[in-house]
Amino acid sequence: MPLLGSNEKHSDSNVITIDVGGQNFQTTKQTLSLAGPKSVLSNLSVSQFGGGVPFIDRDPELFSILLSLLRTGNLPSKAKAFDVQDLIFEAQFYGIESLLVDSISNPSQFDAFNLEKSLFLPLNGRDSPSTITTTPYGSVHVAHGSKITSFDWSLRRKSTILTQFTAIDSLLALSPSLAAAGATDFSGLQILDLEKGFVRETLNWENITKSSSTVQAIGSSPEYLFTSFESGRRNSNSIMVYDLQGSFRPVLEIDHNEIYGAELDTAIPATKLKWVSSFNFLMASGSHGGPSGVVGSIKFWDVRSGNAVCELKEKTDCFSDVTVSDNLSAIFKVGVNSGEVFYADLRKLGGVNQWACLGDERKVGIAKKEGAGCKIESHGNQVFCSKKGDLELWSEVLMGSKSSEDGFEERIFRKNLMGRAKDAGGCKITDLSFGGNKMFVTRKDQQFVEVWQSSTRGF
Amino acid sequence: MENRIDNSTPSFDRIKLNVGGKLFETTLSTVQSSGPDSLLSALSTRSTHSSDPIFIDRDPDIFSVLLSLLRTNRLPSSSLKFSKQELLDEAAYYGVESNLKSALLPPSLNGLDASLVSTLHPSVEGFPTDFTAETDDGSVLIAHGGQISCYDSNLIHVGSVRTHLENVTSVRRVWSNIATVGSNSSAGVHFYDLGSGRNVGSVHWTDPSDPRIYRARVHAIAHEPSSVFASCECQHRENCILHIDKSTLQISSEIGRQSGNSAKTVVIGKLTYLSEMHMLIGSSTSAGAFGYSGYMRIWDPRSRNVVWETSEPGSGRSSRFGDSFADADVDTDQCALLKVCSKSGDVAMADLRNLGDDPWVYYQDNNLGQRNPGGSKVIHCYKKQVFVGKEGGLEVWSRVEERENGGGCDGLVYRRNFVDKAENTEKGIIRKMEGGGNRLFVSREDVEGLEVWESSYSSNVVHVL
Numbered sequence: 053m054p055l056l057g058s059n060e061k062h063s064d065s066n067v068i069t070i071d072v073g074g075q076n077f078q079t080t081k082q083t084l085s086l087a088g089p090k091s092v093l094s095n096l097s098v099s100q101f102g103g104g105v106p107f108i109d110r111d112p113e114l115f116s117i118l119l120s121l122l123r124t125g126n127l128p129s130k131a132k133a134f135d136v137q138d139l140i141f142e143a144q145f146y147g148i149e150s151l152l153v154d155s156i157s158n159p160s161q162f163d164a165f166n167l168e169k170s171l172f173l174p175l176n177g178r179d180s181p182s183t184i185t186t187t188p189y190g191s192v193h194v195a196h197g198s199k200i201t202s203f204d205w206s207l208r209r210k211s212t213i214l215t216q217f218t219a220i221d222s223l224l225a226l227s228p229s230l231a232a233a234g235a236t237d238f239s240g241l242q243i244l245d246l247e248k249g250f251v252r253e254t255l256n257w258e259n260i261t262k263s264s265s266t267v268q269a270i271g272s273s274p275e276y277l278f279t280s281f282e283s284g285r286r287n288s289n290s291i292m293v294y295d296l297q298g299s300f301r302p303v304l305e306i307d308h309n310e311i312y313g314a315e316l317d318t319a320i321p322a323t324k325l326k327w328v329s330s331f332n333f334l335m336a337s338g339s340h341g342g343p344s345g346v347v348g349s350i351k352f353w354d355v356r357s358g359n360a361v362c363e364l365k366e367k368t369d370c371f372s373d374v375t376v377s378d379n380l381s382a383i384f385k386v387g388v389n390s391g392e393v394f395y396a397d398l399r400k401l402g403g404v405n406q407w408a409c410l411g412d413e414r415k416v417g418i419a420k421k422e423g424a425g426c427k428i429e430s431h432g433n434q435v436f437c438s439k440k441g442d443l444e445l446w447s448e449v450l451m452g453s454k455s456s457e458d459g460f461e462e463r464i465f466r467k468n469l470m471g472r473a474k475d476a477g478g479c480k481i482t483d484l485s486f487g488g489n490k491m492f493v494t495r496k497d498q499q500f501v502e503v504w505q506s507s508t509r510g511f
Numbered sequence: 512m513e514n515r516i517d518n519s520t521p522s523f524d525r526i527k528l529n530v531g532g533k534l535f536e537t538t539l540s541t542v543q544s545s546g547p548d549s550l551l552s553a554l555s556t557r558s559t560h561s562s563d564p565i566f567i568d569r570d571p572d573i574f575s576v577l578l579s580l581l582r583t584n585r586l587p588s589s590s591l592k593f594s595k596q597e598l599l600d601e602a603a604y605y606g607v608e609s610n611l612k613s614a615l616l617p618p619s620l621n622g623l624d625a626s627l628v629s630t631l632h633p634s635v636e637g638f639p640t641d642f643t644a645e646t647d648d649g650s651v652l653i654a655h656g657g658q659i660s661c662y663d664s665n666l667i668h669v670g671s672v673r674t675h676l677e678n679v680t681s682v683r684r685v686w687s688n689i690a691t692v693g694s695n696s697s698a699g700v701h702f703y704d705l706g707s708g709r710n711v712g713s714v715h716w717t718d719p720s721d722p723r724i725y726r727a728r729v730h731a732i733a734h735e736p737s738s739v740f741a742s743c744e745c746q747h748r749e750n751c752i753l754h755i756d757k758s759t760l761q762i763s764s765e766i767g768r769q770s771g772n773s774a775k776t777v778v779i780g781k782l783t784y785l786s787e788m789h790m791l792i793g794s795s796t797s798a799g800a801f802g803y804s805g806y807m808r809i810w811d812p813r814s815r816n817v818v819w820e821t822s823e824p825g826s827g828r829s830s831r832f833g834d835s836f837a838d839a840d841v842d843t844d845q846c847a848l849l850k851v852c853s854k855s856g857d858v859a860m861a862d863l864r865n866l867g868d869d870p871w872v873y874y875q876d877n878n879l880g881q882r883n884p885g886g887s888k889v890i891h892c893y894k895k896q897v898f899v900g901k902e903g904g905l906e907v908w909s910r911v912e913e914r915e916n917g918g919g920c921d922g923l924v925y926r927r928n929f930v931d932k933a934e935n936t937e938k939g940i941i942r943k944m945e946g947g948g949n950r951l952f953v954s955r956e957d958v959e960g961l962e963v964w965e966s967s968y969s970s971n972v973v974h975v976l
Contacts (some may be wrong), residue, residue: 198928
């Protein structure tokens with residue numbers, strides 16, 4: 053509670069003196085107004101204190117750090133002497149937590165080439181993480197067994213809730229305190245309030261026989277929540293589009309398949325849903341292991357019309373995982389047989405053989421299942437691909453203009469193996485996620501989350 | 512810039528302190544949040560017309576921690592530079608102990624997210640034979656050998672009392688400074704003053720008409736505000752529950768005297784008094800060549816009548832014949848009786864307000880990935896969670912929160928999760944668990960020390976760089 057006093061007067065009305073816990077600080081109105089209209093600090097600058105020095109009954113040392121943050125937008129190096137948790141509480145008091153988030157966990161600070169394995173987030177109990185999800189500023193939610201443990205953006209505080217699921221297979225963070233969760237053995241999609249541990253909403257899809265349906269994948273765009281449902285008897289599936297801004301009202305149903313007889317390959321449920329914002333498409337991919345090997349399909353949907361824009365049928369060397377990169381305008385897959393990474397340019401989809409192999413093309417025909425269990429995800433300008441315990445980082449090398457005959461140059465991608473030599477190997481990677489300036493990795497049989505971080509100022 | 516503010520107001524609202532040479536300035540409301548009796552409040556109410564800061568000859572660094580605590584109600588990380596004891600001593604000087612103690616207490620215990628934070632190690636004969644944390648302020652009494660060690664709500668060792676018994680196997684804190692102790696190898700119920708360490712009284716079960724009744728040993732103790740109940744057994748296996756009046760330390764009655772010559776009349780090994788329903792609940796189990804057998808019995812201590820009883824195997828219409836209970840506990844929050852089955856490890860609950868022939872409702876376990884090892888099992892309820900120790904493993908049954916507006920309690924879902932890690936199991940068989948002060952205390956067979964499990968909001972990140 054700021055209290056007013058009066059010791060001295062200032063002729064220069066632009067300079068403001070504040071007494072915090074017995075120490076005087078001088079700054080300008082402009083600096084304090086950076087704290088935002090709701091902050092205690094900007095209110096100080098607005099009101100004229102009758103010549104008095106406003107007094108704030110808080111710790112002066114922490115305030116000096118936060119004042120530096122206000123002045124420069126960065127934490128001073130002396131902030132290292134403080135625990136980030138103290139700074140967060142203090143910043144919350146002054147109403148400038150968002151500035152602190154920006155300086156410590158800003159997504160723009162993400163530097164793929166500079167990521168180092170720096171932290172472990174331990175999970176209590178014996179369940180290994182089944183899936184993780186992150187918010188843009190680096191809060192992370194980890195599903196392990198029937199529980200979800202949420203870490204805040206600073207990764208210093210956690211909370212755990214119990215869900216009705218036995219195990220959670222799909223989890224998507226909608227906000228730092230809200231997530232959508234589903235499982236392949238549990239009926240319905242649940243919107244969970246992670247602070248209170250309540251189910252906010254249960255979303256169900258029913259086919260003609262009104263049987264219950266399980267969740268295969270969850271995705272989102274700024275406006276919509278997408279959920280891939282499969283009926284309990286596994287004879288029909290569909291992707292539901294819910295309004296994310298409203299109260300999760302169903303908007304549209306796309307890709308509804310009913311399976312009659314043996315036409316399994318035409319109706320594979322989507323197991324990954326990715327929004328491609330620059331094209332306004334939803335990418336839905338699913339694969340199915342049959343007697344003739346793994347077959348799959350990647351479909352692009354126009355959510356407004358509900359029509360498929362394009363479909364890639366995967367017959368030879370189907371993907372074991374596939375992702376789409378907005379920045380690179382390309383889709384990337386790991387071949388289940390070859391274990392090699394392929395890319396296809398989004399701007400020239402629909403051709404005969406879209407995929408360009410970024411590795412040894414001779415391995416495509418050999419059914420060695422080298423790519424089984426590999427994960428591929430894109431973030432920023434890079435693509436991350438896990439192969440067993442290792443992580444590959446793929447990035448595009450931009451060359452001077454050198455057009456080929458079809459108007460599109462052959463693009464060049466190069467890979468790096470991430471981490472130090474001592475980080476190589478390790479248990480198989482089960483999930484990858486990105487938030488803030490960090491990458492989160494979970495591995496089989498490990499009851500913690502690995503955090504890969506690029507070094508930041510201050511911390 | 513007009514003079515609206517009276518220049519004298521700040522000296523009433525604000526207070527300047529010079530602690531060990533360092534200047535601090537704060538407000539009266541901050542200083543007075545420690546309560547009217549504290550040194551700081553006393554200083555602040557002193558009428559000081561001078562603007563000179565009040566000088567306090569103490570360490571300024573610890574004071575800054577305590578001042579932060581008063582301002583924010585949380586301990587800053589700089590508190591880690593000081594030991595708990597140091598902080599408590601300093602807080603006692605300023606009279607802000609209660610603020611510090613509440614900031615040091617762990618958050619609400621969530622069995623899903625608890626970890627082993629420390630182990631209490633009594634320094635002599637550190638094998639806990641019994642312990643009690645039932646006061647629920649976080650303090651704990653540990654009986655180890657012939658000693659009782661007392662730990663306060665911050666788990667700081669307050670003192671130890673050497674009793675005349677060789678091996679204390681039951682201890683209860685019946686008043687704030689009086690412990691009732693008993694042993695299954697020597698006679699009598701004894702009362703010790705924890706402050707002075709003196710024996711303030713002893714009670715022995717005698718019966719002038721029956722010469723077999725002498726040197727009765729104690730197997731379990733329970734208490735209520737005015738009386739203590741002790742389950743006693745003589746060498747001829749004759750047993751009963753003594754109802755001892757706390758004010759006179761005299762036996763006021765015998766409850767449920769029995770011969771002890773069959774499995775259904777063995778001495779009560781676990782005793783609980785449920786004050787909400789005025790019930791005395793006892794259970795006894797014995798493990799034989801053909802598995803476990805046991806009984807549970809509920810008395811009304813006023814009439815000394817048995818209100819309800821069940822014995823396993825055999826009683827009621829239980830469909831779980833042959834899977835008798837290995838341990839039972841009373842959930843005092845929800846007035847329920849809980850048992851863990853000896854073979855399947857299943858947990859069942861019975862509502863104490865609605866007991867019948869077969870009142871058991873078994874918790875459904877969907878998690879098939881978790882095995883049920885054989886062997887010893889213990890059960891304890893705390894904060895509406897059921898903790899089950901199976902051999903060395905520690906599990907918790909917790910209720911899944913329903914919708915926001917609590918919609919319908921028909922579908923109560925309980926989930927079983929491990930509290931511990933696989934490596935904790937190796938430490939030893941869990942012998943007793945008890946919750947208190949949002950901590951779970953666990954003792955293990957032939958393992959020194961008492962484990963303390965707590966939940967935390969801190970993520971406890973491990974730095975690997």
